[in-house]
Amino acid sequence: MRSSGNLRLVHAADDMALARGLFPGQRLADALACVPDARVEPADPAGDLGNLHQLAQWATRFSPHATPDAPDGLLIDITGCAHLWQGEDRLMADALARLARQGFQARGAIAGTIGAAWASARFGGDHAIIPPGSISTALGRLPVRALRLDDVTASGLDRVGLRRIGDLYPLPRADLTKRFGARLLERLDQALGYAAESLSPLAPMPDHRVSLVFAEPISAPDSIARATDILLTRLLGELERQELGVRRLGLVAHRLDETAPGLIIGTARPSRDLKHLLRLLTEKLDTIDPGPGIERMSLSALVSERMTATQVDFDRRNPAVTAAEIAPLVDRLTNRLGPGSLTVPRAITSHVPERAVAFVPPLQKKQPPNDWHASLPPRPIxxxxxxxxxxxxxxxxxxxxxxxxxxxxxxxxxxxxxxxxxxxxxxxxxxxxxxxxxxxxxxxxxxxxxxxxxxxxxxxxxxxxxxxxxxxxxx
Amino acid sequence: MEQKGIMKHDLTRSRPALAAAPPLAAVGLAGLRRQVALLEKLPQANAGETRGNLTWGLGSIDRHLPGGGLALGALHEFVGHGPDLEEASLAAAAVTRLVSHRQQQGNGSTLWIARQRDLYARALPERGFDPDRLLHLRINRNADALWAMEEALRCTGLNAVVAEVSALDLTQSRRLQLAAEKSGVPAFIIRRGGRADQLRQLSAQPIAAVTRWRIGPAPSLGIAALPHPTLPGAARWHIELWRCRGGRPGTWLIEEHEDGWREATFPQPVAAALADRSLAPPAASVAASEPGIKRAAG
Structure with a gap:
């Protein structure tokens, strides 16, 4: 139930209610007249959105490119992922089965464009997979509402008798734009693949990612630590071949109950030091609650940078060498006590005393040298x-x-x-x-x-x- | 037979050590002190030669300290004295100047652990301390400060670790002392935080620091200026070394100048030891005392 002005309307209804004639948008009074024993709960759009985000997080198990599509959709870019499930149909079946197990009623569709997938998931047949090259025929049968249009455009099209997407194909584009605005053609082109559309993934695309699927779900802290060790060793091997070092590592544990707790660690300088990174990770591992068991873990290098070998300096005068010496300490302190706790002072050219010094994170590259030797009267300690x-x-x-x-x-x-x-x-x-x-x-x-x-x-x-x-x- | 053999072996092992010890006359007092320190495993036993130390740059204090300065790889405590107990600003200034000597000798940054970021970097160059080599760690809990200090003391890339903490017990201080001994990085504790009476009580408890200092302000000699206000002269510090492992306690009155500390003097060429004392001291003690030392008894 949601309120719109003075009206109380049906926001959503379950299968049983739908079968007895209720529909979203109906007045609550009418609905209760039809079905007096219905249970009414207030709508919670913010909570729904939060859950959707959580679901999108979970959906990264299928592809790193997953994003929530408010209010009720989930978009996953499975380019190059389907073969891991032996085919698109199996991937979709697996996803829908897992969603059903969590208590969601979901419909799926796979298509070459976001618009086509959106349309056929909502208006097409059950679990449609539109093969490449047949988008226009598949979409032609669907109602114009499937083009993600706003209500005004959709009802306008309806009034002039354009009910199916296929009806729009032969019409002159200029007239359509004049009458219904540029948005309609843009949506049509996006659905048919003439215009580009990309989804912005929930999390930035990791540079490198390794994952480990367990035959039996694990939950013992020792096993989690061991799995972390294996993942990190594999990831570092991959990075070493490309002469990269990690700046930020993300560890995600996919649990049996389809939630995915994770943790992130950062380093001040690109690092490939297994012992050091493992120590940073294990210090935070106890924040991951294994719950009913972890079936899959993945470790991604969220940020990686080119790492150059440094010459060992014997008279210890080289600042780069000192930086390398304190970098592990900097990482340990910042990861435990939080970013922003460890800082270095920076000279700011200002007369106002409190403004003359700023605190910035340590070990930043390419900073102009500080000028501390302004001739000032004595300053307080x-x-x-x-x-x-x-x-x-x-x-x-x-x-x-x-x-x-x-x-x-x-x-x-x-x-x-x-x-x-x-x-x-x-x-x-x-x-x-x-x-x-x-x-x-x-x-x-x-x-x-x-x-x-x-x-x-x-x-x-x-x-x-x-x-x-x-x-x-x-x- | 077996046992005899072992005993014999032990004897032969211990003999060269005895033989290597030079005759007493040649060793002198310094050598004896070193031997005692070695036996007692004091940090200054090998500090003098291998690790060096942090000097005040003030003969009377440095000569007083065993090893000729504050030993590296050891824990030192600084407490604000008298009215400066709560803010410990003199203690902080003393530590920055002591560490600045170490900055000139080599590379390495100083980690400063405190609850607030009120150490003003613009005041550091006045004391020869390069702010570019300061890492400031802000913590919220005393326990975090001690954890961070112990971690940092294991890192040889630092030239000193300073922590402003309120409570520190014997066990915690021993851990810090051991960590410092192992890496050779000097550790400074500045007592700060909490109410004054609480702080006074906490800082009187025994800890495993090698030296414990109390530093407080003393009125400076004003420079007379016309018409009314007197200008402040060089800042005067009252320094008390109240615990020193392998050494004696002592008190000094010193002045801070741009280039370092000096014995407190009057504008007239009269040493403070002569001028700033009670009326009728025994003549012999004045003659014997080094100029500049103000005896604790006055």
Missing amino acids: RLLSPPEPIEAMAPVPDDPPLSFRWRHVQHRVAKAEGPERIRPEWWQPSDEGKDTRDYYRVEIEDGRRFWLYRSGLYAQDTTRPPRWFLHGIFA
Whole structure:
């Protein structure tokens, strides 16, 4: 049941309900009048879409090119995959049987174009396989709605008596476009294979993929680890022949209940180190729940890069060699603690202190050298982010404060230096309306040194008095 | 017969070692210390020759330390002292300057493990530390920091591993010390996080660090400026070595300058040891003490 304005309509109905005369789009009141004992549940389009995504994920077992086709379809590009099932018909039978086992009612079709498959799965005979070259005859018998048209176009065609796709073939194209828009011909061409259409796969196409099918479903952690080892060894052998190293590995375990949990690991530099990669994988293996058992596992190199051999450097001055030494550590830390946890500082040309340093992932290639040697007054070893507001007492207009209150403690300033004026960068959109800052280096009575600033100037405008902040702590 | 044979074998094995030991007079105090250190398996036993060490660049502290500096391949603890307990900014600055000496000697990055990214890279070049060789790891839990530190200490591509942690018990510190010993990478613990009283309590517990330092600020000598405010002079640090394996504790008052640390002095050419003390010390002790050392007793 779904709501449309004030109306409550039938969104979908099962076989039994359909047999008793209900149909999607019917008013709920009418439907309940026909079938008073029907069970009514609210529709959940978001949940349906989520399930469809999950199904598409599962469908990658047939081909890596699988994508959900909202609201109720699944598109799989089986080019070059059918022979693994000894033929297209067996592939489709297997897919439909597996879907049926999961409780889905599915209809399948195999055709040379997405449009033709879509049409014959919904409007054609049961489980049609359209052989190449006969698309136009197969489609000619189907209603025009099978061309994935919107309701207005479809009913417009219906009104002028064009009911079957075949009726459109002899008509002049220019007239059709004038009357029904370019979309109709585009859909027709796509279905017949005159216009290109491609499906965008759910996951990017892996560069290299190996998989392992088990005679008996496995679920013991030892067996999963062993299978991972075998897969990785095979994958690395394949990559080695092409002088490639992996940057990102994806491991997918296809379970008996047709779900496919997986994990992804990444490396900072292309790697072909079996021991290292295996360690990264096994550390995460316990996140894969074998459930009723795993019948198939596949490992893909999602991202791979050309790997060049490096010369061993004996005086340890070569940065490339050091990078190679710390790369395994970088991978282990980032895979365990999450991407973004390990960073290197990067010098940004900016006067604003918090903007002058950025943190970027380590071991990036082709970075211009950092310029750290800007001649600046001393900077604090700890920069608080965000700056902490303080209550300060300072003589007007631009003397350093005499005392201030920070984190509920009152401090008396013993010595001070400043101001260092830092203006907002007017060319930065985020700095619009920001105040000028006057920074002071102050030493309080116990010897601690702080970096304070006054945001704004003492001006005639008394409605916005300047505020004080503590921005850093000196050593 | 069998047993006798074994005993004989043992004797012959131990004899060359005894024979190789030079006569006591030739060894001197340093040699004796080394022998004792070898017996006790202290890290400085072989640190002096094979691994080198991290020096403060300040004679009075370096001479005080066994091995002439902070041993590599060992765990060192730095705690903020006094008002700097919570932020430990002086401790962080001390570690960066100590590590910067190691940066000049060779390659390798420094891994800095902390909860916040508040170590300001723009302040590092002032202390000779190259920010390009800093890897910063942000963690959320103390346990993660210790795990990451132990992992990192196994990696010889690093020149130092620094972790800002609050709690550290004896077992955990022993693991870190062993990992550091094995790879020769120095490990620094900076105590940070949590409330001040908690931190004070935690940092007083025994850990297996080779040296334990407390570093706090001291009022600097202001530079008189007209009209009102006095300008801050060179930052003064109060340094306390309160635990040192194979060495004695000590305290120092030092000043930080651009090129390194110096003994704290007054603008007048008077050493701090003479000027900054109680009124009537015994004359002999002043003459004997090296200039610049401020005795713990004052």
